[in-house]
Amino acid sequence: MKHPQSTGQTGPLQVDVKQLKDHPGAQEILSRDVPAPVGFSTVLVGIPEGSNLAVDLRIESVHEGVLMTGTASAEVVGECGRCLDPISYPLTVDVMQLFSWADKAQGTDTGEDEENRAVGEDLMVDVEPVLRDLMVSALPFQPVCRDDCPGLCSECGFRMEEDPEHEHEQVDPRWAALQGLKNQLNDGDDEA
Ligand SMILES: [Zn+2]
Numbered sequence: 001m002k003h004p005q006s007t008g009q010t011g012p013l014q015v016d017v018k019q020l021k022d023h024p025g026a027q028e029i030l031s032r033d034v035p036a037p038v039g040f041s042t043v044l045v046g047i048p049e050g051s052n053l054a055v056d057l058r059i060e061s062v063h064e065g066v067l068m069t070g071t072a073s074a075e076v077v078g079e080c081g082r083c084l085d086p087i088s089y090p091l092t093v094d095v096m097q098l099f100s101w102a103d104k105a106q107g108t109d110t111g112e113d114e115e116n117r118a119v120g121e122d123l124m125v126d127v128e129p130v131l132r133d134l135m136v137s138a139l140p141f142q143p144v145c146r147d148d149c150p151g152l153c154s155e156c157g158f159r160m161e162e163d164p165e166h167e168h169e170q171v172d173p174r175w176a177a178l179q180g181l182k183n184q185l186n187d188g189d190d191e192a
């Protein structure tokens with residue numbers, strides 16, 4: 001028997017697990033491409049809202065709840081933290097998350113706890129926050145276009161890649177040292 005699809009009520013990342021309740025071993029497959037929800041990003045990089053998020057998950061009924069395992073993949077887009085060039089690369093995260101049955105969950109506010117999520121009262125499981133936590137924490141804190149990106153000149157913003165010799169006129173450090181010595185000698189004179 002098929003459930004009528006209750007469109008509008010549930011998002012593409014919500015799974016009805018009614019049929020898994022009290023049927024340990026039963027499973028559902030959530031394998032689909034969905035538009036990435038908002039908020040899968042940090043300051044410099046992220047998965048653009050609406051871009052393709054491929055989820056491939058198995059949701060299995062176990063005694064304590066439902067165990068979700070599988071992967072989620074998307075294209076990360078952003079800019080290099082050193083030279084500000086656009087970057088993009090594919091990201092896949094492994095998913096393993098237990099949702100406890102509401103009547104077996106400990107405490108009341110388990111929904112906020114990453115380690116201890118619960119199946120909703122309506123026997124729905126919301127996959128989105130799980131994927132958001134996993135994918136956002138897999139984003140680099142300081143993304144670079146490549147490991148040895150030379151970045152920009154700290155003085156003028158020149159793209160160092162175009163001329164590694166690029167530099168600004170500076171007081172020669174040896175002259176600076178001599179200048180320091182001279183000052184010391186002068187100080188000595190003053191005290192004599
Ligand atoms: Zn770069």
Ligand SMILES: [Zn+2]
Pocket residue numbers: 153154155156157158166167168
């Ligand atoms: Zn410069």
